Amino acid sequence: MLPLLSGQGECVINASSSPPAVELHGITKRFPGVVANHDIGITVRKGTVHALVGENGAGKSTLMKILYGMQKPDEGTIAVDGEQVTFGNPGDAIARGIGMVHQHFMLADNFTVLENVVLGGEKLHGIGSAARKKIMEISDAYGLGVRPDALVEDLGVADRQRVEILKVLYRGARILILDEPTAVLVPQEVDALFANLRELKAEGLTVIFISHKLGEVLSVADEITVIRRGTTVGTADPAHTTTKQLAELMVGSELPSPETRESTVTDVPMLRVEGLTLSVTDPDGAVRDVLSDVGFTIHKGEVLGIAGVEGNGQTELIETLVGMRNPDSGVITLDAEDISRTPTRKRREGGIGYIPEDRHRHGVLLDSPLWENRILGHVTEKPNSKGWLLDPKAARADTERIVREYDVRTPGIEVTAASLSGGNQQKLIVGREMSHHPKLLIAAHPTRGVDVGAQAQIWDQIREARREGLAVLLISADLDELIGLSDTLRVMFRGQLVADADPATITPEELGSAMTGAAAGHLEAAPEDEAR
Amino acid sequence: MRKFDKDRLILGFAGPVLALVVAFVLSTLVLLVSDRDPFELYRLLFEQVSYSDVQVLIINQAGTYYLAALAVAVGFRMNLFNIGVDGQYRLAAMMAALVGASVSLPGPLQIVLIVVVAMLVGAFWAGIAGILKTTRGVSEVVSTIMLNSISTSLVAWLILPKNFGEQAEGSNNLTTGDIPESGWFPGLPLSPDAGEIYGFTFVAVGCGLVYWLVLNRTRFGFDLRATGASESAAQASGVDAKKMILTSMLISGAVAGLVGMPTLLGDTHTYSLDFPVGLGFTGITIALLGRNHPVGIALSALLVAFLDKASSPLDQFGFEKEIATIMQGLIVISVVVSYELVRRYGTRRQQQKVGEEIAAGHTLTTEKEAAL
Numbered sequence: 001m002l003p004l005l006s007g008q009g010e011c012v013i014n015a016s017s018s019p020p021a022v023e024l025h026g027i028t029k030r031f032p033g034v035v036a037n038h039d040i041g042i043t044v045r046k047g048t049v050h051a052l053v054g055e056n057g058a059g060k061s062t063l064m065k066i067l068y069g070m071q072k073p074d075e076g077t078i079a080v081d082g083e084q085v086t087f088g089n090p091g092d093a094i095a096r097g098i099g100m101v102h103q104h105f106m107l108a109d110n111f112t113v114l115e116n117v118v119l120g121g122e123k124l125h126g127i128g129s130a131a132r133k134k135i136m137e138i139s140d141a142y143g144l145g146v147r148p149d150a151l152v153e154d155l156g157v158a159d160r161q162r163v164e165i166l167k168v169l170y171r172g173a174r175i176l177i178l179d180e181p182t183a184v185l186v187p188q189e190v191d192a193l194f195a196n197l198r199e200l201k202a203e204g205l206t207v208i209f210i211s212h213k214l215g216e217v218l219s220v221a222d223e224i225t226v227i228r229r230g231t232t233v234g235t236a237d238p239a240h241t242t243t244k245q246l247a248e249l250m251v252g253s254e255l256p257s258p259e260t261r262e263s264t265v266t267d268v269p270m271l272r273v274e275g276l277t278l279s280v281t282d283p284d285g286a287v288r289d290v291l292s293d294v295g296f297t298i299h300k301g302e303v304l305g306i307a308g309v310e311g312n313g314q315t316e317l318i319e320t321l322v323g324m325r326n327p328d329s330g331v332i333t334l335d336a337e338d339i340s341r342t343p344t345r346k347r348r349e350g351g352i353g354y355i356p357e358d359r360h361r362h363g364v365l366l367d368s369p370l371w372e373n374r375i376l377g378h379v380t381e382k383p384n385s386k387g388w389l390l391d392p393k394a395a396r397a398d399t400e401r402i403v404r405e406y407d408v409r410t411p412g413i414e415v416t417a418a419s420l421s422g423g424n425q426q427k428l429i430v431g432r433e434m435s436h437h438p439k440l441l442i443a444a445h446p447t448r449g450v451d452v453g454a455q456a457q458i459w460d461q462i463r464e465a466r467r468e469g470l471a472v473l474l475i476s477a478d479l480d481e482l483i484g485l486s487d488t489l490r491v492m493f494r495g496q497l498v499a500d501a502d503p504a505t506i507t508p509e510e511l512g513s514a515m516t517g518a519a520a521g522h523l524e525a526a527p528e529d530e531a532r
Numbered sequence: 533m534r535k536f537d538k539d540r541l542i543l544g545f546a547g548p549v550l551a552l553v554v555a556f557v558l559s560t561l562v563l564l565v566s567d568r569d570p571f572e573l574y575r576l577l578f579e580q581v582s583y584s585d586v587q588v589l590i591i592n593q594a595g596t597y598y599l600a601a602l603a604v605a606v607g608f609r610m611n612l613f614n615i616g617v618d619g620q621y622r623l624a625a626m627m628a629a630l631v632g633a634s635v636s637l638p639g640p641l642q643i644v645l646i647v648v649v650a651m652l653v654g655a656f657w658a659g660i661a662g663i664l665k666t667t668r669g670v671s672e673v674v675s676t677i678m679l680n681s682i683s684t685s686l687v688a689w690l691i692l693p694k695n696f697g698e699q700a701e702g703s704n705n706l707t708t709g710d711i712p713e714s715g716w717f718p719g720l721p722l723s724p725d726a727g728e729i730y731g732f733t734f735v736a737v738g739c740g741l742v743y744w745l746v747l748n749r750t751r752f753g754f755d756l757r758a759t760g761a762s763e764s765a766a767q768a769s770g771v772d773a774k775k776m777i778l779t780s781m782l783i784s785g786a787v788a789g790l791v792g793m794p795t796l797l798g799d800t801h802t803y804s805l806d807f808p809v810g811l812g813f814t815g816i817t818i819a820l821l822g823r824n825h826p827v828g829i830a831l832s833a834l835l836v837a838f839l840d841k842a843s844s845p846l847d848q849f850g851f852e853k854e855i856a857t858i859m860q861g862l863i864v865i866s867v868v869v870s871y872e873l874v875r876r877y878g879t880r881r882q883q884q885k886v887g888e889e890i891a892a893g894h895t896l897t898t899e900k901e902a903a904l
Binding site: 036061062322323324343344345346347348349354356361362363364365366367368372375376377378379380385388389390392410411414415416418419420 | 752771
């Protein structure tokens with residue numbers, strides 16, 4: 001399986017003209033009792049996009065913290081542009097031209113782009129016209145298309161990310177570390193980001209790209225280093241590697257095939273939505289339909305996937321179903337009971353499980369311990385409470401069970417949710433929701449930001465519950481996930497369900513074109529109509 | 533796991549200790565700059581505590597402060613800033629005094645009636661701000677401040693002799709009339725000449741216990757804390773945010789209604805023009821310093837009451853007693869700064885630690901690993 005993957009011994013430069021941008025050699029980092037990084041060797045050539053992939057907890061972050069000067073290695077050497085360096089703090093790394101774009105943006109919303117960029121770097125080019133000139137220069141040189149006077153709060157996620165990149169470049173970075181940059185982007189934005197990365201590369205900059213999304217890694221990277229259990233297990237040439245091979249290298253074993261298409265769909269409707277319409281008033285006063293006449297049925301044991309570019313009404317649909325928004329008209333029936341006007345808590349007690357799109361906003365209390373997060377959303381249900389009283393003991397015990405069964409990596413249940421990685425927060429949420437045996441699971445991007453191993457696990461859990469009659473509404477930007485998991489597919493465009501498709505035969509490309517509104521109706525000429 | 537708990541405890545104390553140390557240093561500097569001998573002052577303050585009558589004064593004052601701080605803390609726990617405790621307790625005390633003076637029920641019933649009236653009036657006054665916020669989106673900070681001044685004027689008008697007030701012969705003071713003796717809350721004499729500890733102080737302690745129980749052990753308390761921690765997450769979890777805002781405003785107001793009770797039931801037995809004012813604002817300081825924790829609030833209430841009462845005889849020794857006010861101000865500033873510093877440090881530290889523990893493999897055993 002691995003002929004195309006060279007062992008780490010070969011991760012040393014060939015005698016070429018210029019020294020590599022970054023060369024890590026024999027990096028070992030021990031924490032009390034155990035080794036987080038062990039004898040890691042990576043060579044990143046100048047002017048390339050180098051991807052670093054590995055499961056959560058494989059040691060990627062530790063390694064990047066070492067490279068960015070946030071932690072010191074116990075052994076091993078770092079060479080930047082052929083010169084041995086030691087970093088005491090990120091300032092040292094920045095001075096050597098290394099910049100980091102974090103997964104969560106660190107921008108002041110009420111400042112303009114210009115103000116955000118110069119913030120903390122006032123000494124470089126001042127805060128006035130010189131800074132503006134420099135920003136425009138950088139923006140033009142790399143095709144970032146940044147507007148210096150726009151307020152950051154008015155910018156979308158992708159634009160904010162470009163501001164973050166610009167911030168790093170403004171400080172003179174020649175080597176950029178991007179930590180899971182695509183986790184927050186929709187496919188089109190990912191393409192745009194990759195175009196930017198190629199520009200950077202063309203200008204001789206070096207990009208180190210950390211990602212879980214192997215398809216993306218293959219499309220953008222020039223070289224890939226795989227890390228498993230704290231050490232480099234190999235490098236791969238994206239031109240000759242498949243995602244499956246890469247994933248197996250990452251996990252260290254063969255992956256279960258994602259396609260197990262035995263149908264569990266019954267003809268008992270679990271959720272019926274009819275004529276759901278919702279309009280909102282924009283800040284500028286215009287009234288806009290975000291949902292118009294949406295109707296569908298999900299049966300017991302069925303996964304209904306909704307595809308669509310983000311912002312076409314999916315969020316509003318979910319929030320209406322959960323009861324956080326009141327529709328203007330339409331009927332929602334759960335298990336033969338009209339819940340159109342039922343408050344959120346009653347709906348959740350009535351069997352709606354909810355994996356929210358934005359887990360920090362809707363899924364967890366970041367500053368509360370894990371066991372309190374286990375109570376969140378199910379405070380009226382066992383084992384969290386008895387009558388009006390909480391039952392912290394039972395809740396704690398059950399949290400420990402979830403942590404065990406759902407493989408949440410944490411030293412204990414008293415730590416705050418904020419101290420877990422996004423993937424582990426997500427596993428906790430999935431575990432919590434599944435623990436109450438929902439009738440209907442509303443899953444928005446259930447595996448976003450989750451590593452490959454955990455992703456497969458979450459899929460398995462959804463499939464297993466489906467076999468027992470769970471109905472699932474799945475919304476995802478990951479088209480492979482949608483197609484692989486759904487029994488029925490719908491496409492949402494401008495607040496309407498415009499097309500439907502059979503996941504057994506549809507390709508991501510066909511689905512993608514319907515998502516942009518280019519196609520409607522039934523997406524392929526299947527002889528029989530699907531169950532409605 | 534134990535380690536995290538110990539850490540949290542240490543960090544929990546680090547904030548207040550840091551704040552007090554900084555405030556102490558700043559106070560000393562202020563005194564030195566203004567050419568006063570700080571150590572003589574501190575000696576005098578502590579000497580006061582050794583007198584049993586001052587001890588009683590401090591405890592009584594602390595009980596009142598404790599209730600005011602609890603009222604504020606209820607709001608704080610769900611991100612509501614009830615600045616209006618001051619207006620709420622004054623209006624409540626006055627109405628309760630009026631009712632108490634005009635009705636005569638046997639023994640405990642009279643007390644219960646007065647207390648219930650006070651709580652209802654406090655809740656009503658706070659509820660106005662709650663309704664404004666839930667229906668019109670008016671910030672409770674603005675509305676409660678305004679309600680404070682409305683309440684000041686309202687009380688001044690109601691207590692006029694032509695309305696409900698009384699003016700005693702040969703006095704400029706206006707009162708609401710005396711509450712019959714059945715409505716006096718019995719106190720606890722500490723020693724013959726030291727005065728009594730208000731009986732209502734023990735009610736205040738009970739309120740602290742109830743506060744802790746409700747917040748930490750009931751579903752309602754969980755919803756309230758969740759709303760305070762993240763309104764959006766609480767909403768998604770099924771909390772009706774508007775109902776929650778209104779309910780907690782009502783509770784906060786009801787507790788505020790109790791603030792005047794120790795004085796009214798234990799000492800003055802009437803509401804008059806010289807009824808204590810400004811307790812609600814002191815309550816904000818104390819709730820902040822005590823981190824909204826019932827025990828923390830109790831300790832801070834004692835501290836502030838100590839500064840208040842121990843400073844009053846300072847004039848005799850050539851110190852201005854306003855020094856105590858300066859010290860309280862310095863404490864507030866230090867508290868705000870040091871708590872935020874400690875909070876940020878704590879979050880970062882825990883993230884780092886969890887990262888290290890996980891990297892070190894010290895996770896709870898997962899099923900997968902257990903199967904190996």
